Amino acid sequence: MVIWIILLAMTAAAVMAVLWPLSRQRNVGRQMDPDTLFYREQIAEIERDLGRGVLLASEAEAAKAEAGRRLLRAMGLPGGEAFAAVGEPALRRRRAASTLVLSIIPLLALATYEIYGSPQLLSQPPGARMQPPQQQAGNLDLLGAVAEIEAHLAKNPQDGRGWEVIAPVYLRMGRIDDAVKAYEAAVRYQSPDAVRLSNYGEALVLAKDGLISAEAQGAFEQAIKLDPSAPKAKFYLARAAVQDGQGEKARTILQSLLASSPADAPWVDAVRQELAALGAPQPEAAPAGAPQVGPEAIAGMVAGLASRLETQGGSAEEWTRLMRSYAVLGQRDKAADAARRAREALAQDTEALKTIDTMAQELKLTDAQP
Incomplete structure (x- = not known):
């Protein structure tokens, strides 16, 4: 009233x-x-x-x-x-x-x-009425908890445990860059740990849209030194080998991981999918109903992007996305060719050329350097 x-x-x-x-x-x-x-x-x-x-x-x-x-x-x-x-x-x-x-x-x-x-509804935040009451309460609880932890970390920036607690929450919220910083602080302010280093490396991979950067690979290698059986680190090191064009090395790592994993381990299906994409024989068939990777579908999307850039042109960001996609698929020759074509298409744009060169260096495409 x-x-x-x-x-x-x-x-x-x-x-x-x-x-x-x-x-x-x-x-x-x-x-x-x-x-x-x-x-x-x-x-x-x-x-x-x-x-x-x-x-x-x-x-x-x-x-x-x-x-x-x-x-x-x-x-x-x-x-x-x-x-x-x-x-x-x-x-x-x-x-x-x-x-x-x-x-x-x-x-x-x-x-x-x-x-x-x-x-x-005047007192409800935008979009709140589109969510069920339980989800609204959950979101408010999550935001409140994040705010409290952030306030605590602002006063205690060397609390490595606090950074480790909030890092996966940032990932859930889609705040990838914040998650990377949080995991980095967790690693810095706590004793070395294989799981912690693996999580940090994974956040770096997510921040690079699936690319295993040198920094991420270093984190995974440190994790393996601490725990040779660390599954997440081994999985991503196999992907790094694929990006570097070392398919046989990737298959060896994945087969070793699969052989040493329990049958019901949550990462088994992902390992089988990676092996299937590499064309490697698997010890046994994947369980019925398990999600399957579609290498043909992924390759089709990458081919579509390549065709569009070839006929219509595009920005430096789109060319680097194509280079990264080829690298993730282990097609380093195509990644290098994409870098050369990008330089031809963007020859008059100095800043764009710098972006292409930076990505080529990050992907270690030495044969594609100008």
Whole structure:
């Protein structure tokens, strides 16, 4: 009920702000141009309303701008014509029409809101009504927990355990760069650990859209030194070998990982898929219903991107995406060729060429260097 009283009071104030100058009595006989005096008075009234706090500054500026434009138009008319067009009867008719219109508008607005609006949703955040109550509560709890941890870490930036707790939450929220920084801090401020290093490397891979950078590979290699059986590290080192064009090395790593893993290990299906993509024989068939990788589908998407860039051209970012995709698929010759074609297509763009060269160095495409 309180919100309706506030809204009605605001509507009444806005209406009175416009009607008040229309209701003022003027000595028309002493005016050379009633329109001119009317708009001058309206501007002055807007200033007074602004001073009293009836109007916001933005509303006052908009109202003054409109009144000023009308004032200029009125001042440009011949004096005798303006006086004849807006005499006292016309002025009274204009006031009556304005009063009627300004009274109907808020009534129509309130009626429309009553039919189509939902006053009870004013306190809900955007998009909240699209989620079930349980999900809303879960999101609020998650955001609240993240805010508390972030506040704690702001005061205790060397709390490695705190960084390790919030890093996977950042991944869940899609904040990949924040997750990378959190895992990096967790590694820095805690003792070496294979799982922690593997998670840090994985975050780096996600940040690079699947590319195993030198930094990520270093993290995985450190993890293997601490724990030669670390499954996540071995899996990504196999992918790194594929990117470097060492398919046989990748198959050896994956087959070793598969042989040493329990049959129900959560990563077994992913390992089988990687081996299938490499064309390697597997010790046993994958379980029925297990998700399968579609190398042909992936290759088809990459081929589509390559065809579009070849015929229509594209940005440096699109060319580097093509280079990265070929590298991830282990097709280093095609990645190098894409780098050469990108340099030809972007020969006149110095910044774009720098982007291509940086990606070529990151992918270790030494044969594609200019």
